[in-house]
Amino acid sequence: MSSANELTFDNGIADADLERLRAGDSVELTGRVLSLRDASAGRLAASVHAGEPLPVSLENQILYAVGPSPAKPGQIIGSAGPTTTARMGRFLPALFNAGVRAIIGKGELHGEEMTPFLSHRGVYFGAVGGLGALLANQIASARVVAYDDLGPEALYALDIVAFPVVVIIDRRGMNFHEIARAQWRKG
Amino acid sequence: MDVTTREIDVALLRDTIARLIVEANYNIPADILHALRDAIHREESPLGRRTLEQLVRNYEVAAAEQRPVCQDSGVAVVMLELGQDVHWTGGSMQEAVYEGVRQGTQAGYLRWSVTGDPTRMLKLSGQDTPAVIHTEIVPGADVRITFASKGFGAENASALKMFVPADGVPAITQFVLDTVDRAGANACPPIIVGVGVGGTFESAALLAKKAVLRPLDTRNARGDLRQLESELLERINQLGIGPQGFGGRVTALGVNIEVHPTHIAGLPVAVNLGCHSTRRISTTL
Numbered sequence: 013m014s015s016a017n018e019l020t021f022d023n024g025i026a027d028a029d030l031e032r033l034r035a036g037d038s039v040e041l042t043g044r045v046l047s048l049r050d051a052s053a054g055r056l057a058a059s060v061h062a063g064e065p066l067p068v069s070l071e072n073q074i075l076y077a078v079g080p081s082p083a084k085p086g087q088i089i090g091s092a093g094p095t096t097t098a099r100m101g102r103f104l105p106a107l108f109n110a111g112v113r114a115i116i117g118k119g120e121l122h123g124e125e126m127t128p129f130l131s132h133r134g135v136y137f138g139a140v141g142g143l144g145a146l147l148a149n150q151i152a153s154a155r156v157v158a159y160d161d162l163g164p165e166a167l168y169a170l171d172i173v174a175f176p177v178v179v180i181i182d183r184r185g186m187n188f189h190e191i192a193r194a195q196w197r198k199g
Numbered sequence: 200m201d202v203t204t205r206e207i208d209v210a211l212l213r214d215t216i217a218r219l220i221v222e223a224n225y226n227i228p229a230d231i232l233h234a235l236r237d238a239i240h241r242e243e244s245p246l247g248r249r250t251l252e253q254l255v256r257n258y259e260v261a262a263a264e265q266r267p268v269c270q271d272s273g274v275a276v277v278m279l280e281l282g283q284d285v286h287w288t289g290g291s292m293q294e295a296v297y298e299g300v301r302q303g304t305q306a307g308y309l310r311w312s313v314t315g316d317p318t319r320m321l322k323l324s325g326q327d328t329p330a331v332i333h334t335e336i337v338p339g340a341d342v343r344i345t346f347a348s349k350g351f352g353a354e355n356a357s358a359l360k361m362f363v364p365a366d367g368v369p370a371i372t373q374f375v376l377d378t379v380d381r382a383g384a385n386a387c388p389p390i391i392v393g394v395g396v397g398g399t400f401e402s403a404a405l406l407a408k409k410a411v412l413r414p415l416d417t418r419n420a421r422g423d424l425r426q427l428e429s430e431l432l433e434r435i436n437q438l439g440i441g442p443q444g445f446g447g448r449v450t451a452l453g454v455n456i457e458v459h460p461t462h463i464a465g466l467p468v469a470v471n472l473g474c475h476s477t478r479r480i481s482t483t484l
Contacts, residue, residue, distance in 0.1 A: 036246075038246065038249075078270065079270060079271075079310065080270050080310070081267050081270045081272065081308060081309055081310035082308045082309075082310065083308070084266065084308045087266075090266070090267065090270060090308060090310070091261075091266055091267040091268070091269060091270040091310075092270055093269055093270050093271075095270075095271070095352075096352055096355070096385050098385065118352075118384065118385070118387070118443075119352075119383070119384045119385035119444070120383045120384050120385055120444065138384070138443065138444075138445070140250055140253055140254070140442075140443045141269075141352060141384075141387035141443060141474065142254065142257065142268065142269045142387050142474060142475055142476050143253055143254070143257045144257065144261065144266075144267055144268055144269040144270045144271075145257050145260045145261035145264060145266050145267070145268060146253060146256060146257040146260055148266070149260070163311070164270075164310050164311070176253070178246070178443075178445060188445070189383060189384055189444050189445075191446075192244075192439070192441060192444065192445055192446025192447075193383075193438070193439050193440060193444075193446065194439075195439065195446055196244060196439030196440075196441055196446040196447055196448065197437065197438060197439035198437040198439065199437055
């Protein structure tokens, strides 16, 4: 991956690191993330709204939209490609309010869906959908940290290593899906 | 006893389904892998090319490591072409399919991706029925099974509309383009597009599903439909969505159109999208 930037983070992603990213940049991420999924995001957002304590701190965290398949014996995690971020769009304002700084996911976010990113100066990273096996091999550890009754939709802490993503929404509000479409569209 | 009747124990169906679901999720169809490798050379966008290379590598790794190609094993869609001379013994044929899906899901470490309560609110009780079964009765005593693990990224972006006769081919074309455009990156391009035209509301959708499951290396028997498929494929690839919506020339690997007679006052059109791991596998009992 000679054209990729390497971005390592510890205890959340640093402001300066988010600042230099530009829509369309290929980046390899190394650090700890939390999973983002319909059911767990719903619970987290509800707790944020209710002013209840969260099972884990979301301060400076990056969330990865994923619901992995079960790990085979000896595997750290099952297949773990991204899921469609837009389904959890309604939960993002609460999650960003609680300190989330970036989302890794898949698929389009436009218009109002971009608002949580713009108002909190967050970044949206796109992982390639369907890269289930390849991305699982870039996860060094995985453990459930909350909501284990939700099975694959539980809240996981994942240590990702050289995890390939593309910057979709950067801090200037540029949207790579829109830029790319305009660049490559014919007629 | 009628000598043309063939007895099949449902256990054979159950065990076959259990095997098929694992194979389908560990190895994507050879025609799709071939199309992806081919697409690398056609893609002009460097990032698009790298993305396609990652997809191919993912499928090679999944097959080698015997693990699911994608975490979403989707909904099991089981198409049965059931010979009318077959007599099932040993229990319920339908339950054997469901049990095969459950056993294969467990044995293959596939994700259980089905809920018995689609509303997520009504707390509907009852066992999850893990498969959607379509049965066609055909002559003979064979059972042809086409098994698909249909992931919901692309499925969620599918659409159906009841057009009027005067709308014609231009409306069908625009509807396909609009559906693909609206899906964008969400359907995990490069996609496969299945179009069902005619029939009734529900049969058009089934036709589209059959179309999306048609192997990429088979050609439509009708010359005029073949022509329309080629034109649509080209126009879709001009949308510029590209692999994973990162921009490029390869947005779709193929467009398949199936047509059925319909009412003189109607034009049902269904568009079923499949992602680059539209998992399907067929066998005959």
